[in-house]
Amino acid sequence: MRVQSLDLANFRNYAALHFSPPGGVCVFIGDNAQGKSNLLEALSLLATGKSFRAARESDLIRAGTPLARVAARVGTKNGDVTASCLITRVGEGARKRFVRNGRTVAYAQFLGGIAAVTFMPSDLALVSGPPALRRRFLNAALSQADRTYYRDHAAYTKIVVQKNALLKAASGVERALLSTYNQQLAAVGSQLLCARARYVQRLSLSAAEVHARWVGATPGFSIRYAPSPALPAGDASPGAALAALERALEAALPAELVRKSALVGPHRDDVEFLLAGEPLGRFGSQGQQRTAVLAVKSAEYALLAAASGEPPLLLLDDVLSELDATRQRTFMSSIADCEQVFVTATEAPDAPTLGGAHVYEIVDGRVEASAHAKTG
Ligand SMILES: Nc1ncnc2c1ncn2[C@@H]1O[C@H](COP(=O)(O)OP(=O)(O)OP(=O)(O)O)[C@@H](O)[C@H]1O
Numbered sequence: 001m002r003v004q005s006l007d008l009a010n011f012r013n014y015a016a017l018h019f020s021p022p023g024g025v026c027v028f029i030g031d032n033a034q035g036k037s038n039l040l041e042a043l044s045l046l047a048t049g050k051s052f053r054a055a056r057e058s059d060l061i062r063a064g065t066p067l068a069r070v071a072a073r074v075g076t077k078n079g080d081v082t083a084s085c086l087i088t089r090v091g092e093g094a095r096k097r098f099v100r101n102g103r104t105v106a107y108a109q110f111l112g113g114i115a116a117v118t119f120m121p122s123d124l125a126l127v128s129g130p131p132a133l134r135r136r137f138l139n140a141a142l143s144q145a146d147r148t149y150y151r152d153h154a155a156y157t158k159i160v161v162q163k164n165a166l167l168k169a170a171s172g173v174e175r176a177l178l179s180t181y182n183q184q185l186a187a188v189g190s191q192l193l194c195a196r197a198r199y200v201q202r203l204s205l206s207a208a209e210v211h212a213r214w215v216g217a218t219p220g221f222s223i224r225y226a227p228s229p230a231l232p233a234g235d236a237s238p239g240a241a242l243a244a245l246e247r248a249l250e251a252a253l254p255a256e257l258v259r260k261s262a263l264v265g266p267h268r269d270d271v272e273f274l275l276a277g278e279p280l281g282r283f284g285s286q287g288q289q290r291t292a293v294l295a296v297k298s299a300e301y302a303l304l305a306a307a308s309g310e311p312p313l314l315l316l317d318d319v320l321s322e323l324d325a326t327r328q329r330t331f332m333s334s335i336a337d338c339e340q341v342f343v344t345a346t347e348a349p350d351a352p353t354l355g356g357a358h359v360y361e362i363v364d365g366r367v368e369a370s371a372h373a374k375t376g
């Protein structure tokens with residue numbers, strides 16, 4: 001898919017922007033604090049309905065103004081989609097309204113119209129940060145590719161919240177209700193577990209291939225799913241996952257009653273990134289970790305394109321820093337054929353690295369044609 005026009009009004013440091021990006025690779029160069037990340041954040045907001053920075057939503061609204069608007073027209077295989085998000089200041093917070101093809105829609109209906117794969121510098125924490133980040137990555141990636149997963153995950157999360165509330169109940173734990181919750185958790189949780197196992201297996205194959213193309217076949221990169229509970233002999237068939245989860249929930253019951261918390265199930269899963277079979281988070285260099293995360297994102301892009309039948313948007317914030325010149329060039333040539341990619345950088349890469357990219361400069365919330373290479 002391809003963004004044909006993007007309109008921002010009072011979004012972060014953009015007072016007003018109308019921008020019609022071309023297809024292919026668009027590179028946005030700018031000094032610090034000019035609005036590069038904000039531009040990608042606006043596009044990502046239209047895909048996910050959320051900011052990619054864990055900020056307060058009222059921060060999205062330009063200081064001193066009451067209302068922000070982000071709108072785009074996107075060409076997709078099913079025709080043009082117009083999407084907009086209005087963010088209104090309400091007291092200390094903000095309220096969002098989603099509009100698709102001229103109609104106000106609920107958040108769940110807004111999702112799925114525009115698909116995007118995003119890389120931002122904080123994604124480097126995927127490798128070495130806490131498991132919650134990797135679960136969030138899996139949930140976001142799978143939810144975009146598979147609406148059933150999105151619904152199952154929402155249902156599962158709701159039951160975990162209810163179960164935790166029950167375990168903490170001052171009036172004592174109602175065992176019959178706990179057992180009902182556990183049955184529901186096993187049923188929905190095993191669906192999540194199977195979907196994640198399948199996804200991680202495909203992600204690993206695709207990421208390993210990309211990684212090998214960039215930096216050679218050795219040391220080989222792989223991704224391993226570490227579900228909670230572990231599956232006997234790694235059997236992630238629906239029956240095996242259900243049986244393992246039922247057994248684990250029963251075995252965890254005494255500890256859960258003591259700790260007053262749901263201790264097993266997909267909300268405790270993890271994913272391991274490995275280089276030559278060793279955890280990358282423990283020994284990988286910055287550049288190696290970045291290369292691995294980029295290989296994972298490229299794989300996410302390929303799987304989402306396959307699942308949805310068209311290439312998603314690719315939003316890459318400050319992606320080239322820390323990569324040596326060879327890795328920069330290899331990376332840029334690997335995205336050269338994507339339908340539409342937005343890349344930000346503080347320094348203009350050299351001409352061979354830029355290849356046929358369209359180059360813009362971002363200065364104080366304005367997007368301008370650049371002297372560096374072709375635009376428009
Ligand atoms: N709600 C807001 N109102 C006004 N300005 C804002 C708002 N939110 C963020 N900004 C400003 O937008 C500017 C640009 O931020 P952005 O994160 O896009 O910079 P950047 O170009 O990506 O810089 P860097 O290279 O440092 O990552 C910053 O100066 C920031 O303070």
Ligand SMILES: [Mg+2]
Binds near residue numbers: 038
């Ligand atoms: Mg930035």
